[in-house]
Amino acid sequence: MSSVSRPTRMLVATDRQQDRLREAGIVLLTCDTNGRTMPSTRAGADWLWSLVARSGVVLRALAGCCEAWNDQERPTPTEGVPGLWFVPIPIEERRTRTAYGVACIPCTEILDSEYFSAMCQGARLDATWCRSQLEMLPPASSTDVDRLAVLVRGAWQDEQRRCSDEQVIEDVGRELGESYEEINLLYSITRNMTEVDCPERFLSVTCEELRQQLPYAWVVALVEGTGATSEVPDHVAVAGDSSREADDLVRFGTRLVRSAAPDRPIVFGPDDPGGFGDGCATIAQPILRDGQVIGMLMAACKEADDQDASSVDMKLMSAAASHIEIFLENAGLYEDLNAMFLGTLESLTASIDAKDRYTCGHSRRVAMLSRQLAEACGCDANLVNRVHIAGLVHDVGKIGVPERVLVKPGRLDEHEVDWIRRHPEMGHRILRDIPNFEDVLEGVLHHHERWDGSGYPCSLSGNDIPRVARMIAIADAFDAMMSSRTYRRGMARSQVLAELEACSGTQFDPELVPVFLSLDFSSYGDLVEEHTAAEEDGDASRGRAA
Ligand SMILES: [Fe+2]
Structure with a gap:
């Protein structure tokens, strides 16, 4: 992440610098190129600073020095007032001189200067007291100034380098913090994308x-x-x-x-x-x-x-x-893929249903009823979807049952019944290699189990029967009883519902049956009409072809 752009920090005398030089009897000021001094947090409390920075005599001398320094590539130490030396340190921003750090070095000669009284007066200091204070400072004379200037400039550069390093550390720390925020956010969002x-x-x-x-x-x-x-x-x-x-x-x-x-x-x-x-x-x-x-x-x-x-x-x-x-793009693609998958399953099951005109549309109707039952039971959207798919493919194993057995009018013999009873396991075998299909497979394999354990293929009973299978069993039986067969007409809905209620606790899950009975069957009725119309169209076409 790029950092927020910040203005270049103005290089000025730091408090630390000022304190260290003050111990050596030197006052460090910062002034612009016209000699106007800049505020300092160390100002005011110190008599030496006042003597230098509040005296009109000194400030006028500083302005004059700046005028001269501005014309010099490497400005040199200058005696502003007799006995008070200025050591200039140019400050530049983007290669342009914008200010000076000025080390003000009072030398012993200042005590003999005719300006000393005026300086004390300007700074509102008592001249006698001020003289005694100056005499206690580390002694320096004008001949020491060049050597002191080297030390002052070296100290200045060290301090500026330290400040620059601190700034870099601060910037890097801030950028690291910002990067962490971004990485943390992206990690959380990416994790959510998969979950x-x-x-x-x-x-x-x-x-x-x-x-x-x-x-x-x-x-x-x-x-x-x-x-x-x-x-x-x-x-x-x-x-x-x-x-x-x-x-x-x-x-x-x-x-x-x-x-x-x-x-x-x-x-x-x-x-x-x-x-x-x-x-x-x-x-x-x-x-x-x-x-x-x-x-x-x-x-x-x-x-x-x-x-x-x-x-x-x-x-x-x-x-x-x-x-x-x-x-959103992935969700759209997944939706398309899911729709395509469902479409494929519908085509497959429709082809099986079509073998027997009396079971036309059975799989879609069982899928819809199972879905409604799952929704009414409060299942989450994902489980509702799985129940729907399981309802759709519950009889897919009939693809392996001979057509003559499937469409045989009247009663089946023992051998034929065996064929029919094998269809849940055949369906399971057909679908078992589809990834993430475990719950659907349970519905397919066990949709003919009965609550009392008398069903097939595993004779499971009660809650041992997977819930998906228990839902499909009710929907399957409802649609089977509602549909006509060669040997009987479909039953009335009230009769079918009464039969389900009567078989609650023996054939069907006694907790699911009341939920099923309370469903709204209008969508089911619409689907029956749709399938009946499609079947009649098919009969008409076959009639014309004959
Ligand atoms: Fe079945």
């Missing part, structure tokens, strides 16, 4: 992660399904505190989706009109699909001293939006 399987949940956890990392009161994500055509987004996630403001934010974001350019985020500064909330920054990062803006990831109401959106804020939002785009 979360629906867009709503992924958007929600991503907003929560951002809310924890960024100093904003709100993080909101909204995604529209088909490219900004609806008034209400398909997916919305909010991390923040107040639902009222969240609704406002969603409306605000929905407007932005319609106007945003796909190639850059929208950033509202604290004083920009059009932002969300007054006096605080808002970042809106577009979420794209195929280059089109389909949503917006927003961080609003910054909670920090610096109210502007920082480059770190922008980086994290951009990274999170990219992950959302990848997740």
Whole structure:
């Protein structure tokens, strides 16, 4: 992560430098190129500093010296007032001299200077007391100045190098902190991409992660399904505190989706009109699909001293939006793949059902009823989906049963019954190599088990029978009784439901039966009509062909 750009730090005399030179009887000032001194935290409390920096005589001399130094490539020590030497250290920014560090060295000659009284007066110091203080300083004379200048300049360079190193350490530390934040966020989001399987949940956890990392009161994500055509987004996630403001934010974001350019985020500064909330920054990062803006990831109401959106804020939002785009694309691909898989299974089971006109559409109807039962039992979306698939393929093993047995009118002999009873195991064998199909396989293998243990193929009883299989067993029996056969007409729904109730606790799970009885069968009725119409069309076609 790149660092936030910072202005170059002005090099000035540090407190540490001033303290060390002061111990040697030297005052260190910083002044601009016109000789105007700059404020110092060490100023005011020290008599020597006052004698140098508050005396008009000295300050005028300093200004004159600066004028001369400005013309010198390497300015040299200058005696500003008799007995007071200035050692200039040029300060440059981008190769331009902008200031001077000035070491002011009072020498013993100052005590004989005709300006001494004026200096004390300017600094509001008693001349006699001041003289006694100067006499106690480490002795220096004008002949020592050149040697002292070498030491002062060396000390200055060391201190500036130390400050520069500190600045580098501070910058590296800050960048490390920012990098950690980004890596931590990306790690969390990436982990969520593998653990979360629906867009709503992924958007929600991503907003929560951002809310924890960024100093904003709100993080909101909204995604529209088909490219900004609806008034209400398909997916919305909010991390923040107040639902009222969240609704406002969603409306605000929905407007932005319609106007945003796909190639850059929208950033509202604290004083920009059009932002969300007054006096605080808002970042809106577009979420794209195929280059089109389909949503917006927003961080609003910054909670920090610096109210502007920082480059770190922008980086994290951009990274999170990219992950959302990848997740949504993957979710779309997974949905397509799942639909294709289901379509293939439907075709396969339809071809088996079609062997017998009386079982036409049976698998789809059992799948739908099983799904409804699973939903009514409060199963999660994933399990509901698995139950649906298991219902769809529950009789796939009939593909291995001779057609003459499947379509035989009337009663089957013992040998034929054996064939039929083998279909759950054959179905299991056909499907067992499909990855992650374990729960579906259980439904296929055990859908003819009975609650009392008298079923097949394993004679399981009660809760030993997998729940998926117990659900399919009820749906299967319901549709079988509702459907007509060559040897009987389909039963009335009320009769079928009464039969299921009567067999509750013997053939069927006594907890599932009441749930099944309470289902809404209108969708089932629609599906029966659809299959009946398709079968009649088939009969008509066969009639014309004959
Ligand atoms: Fe079956």
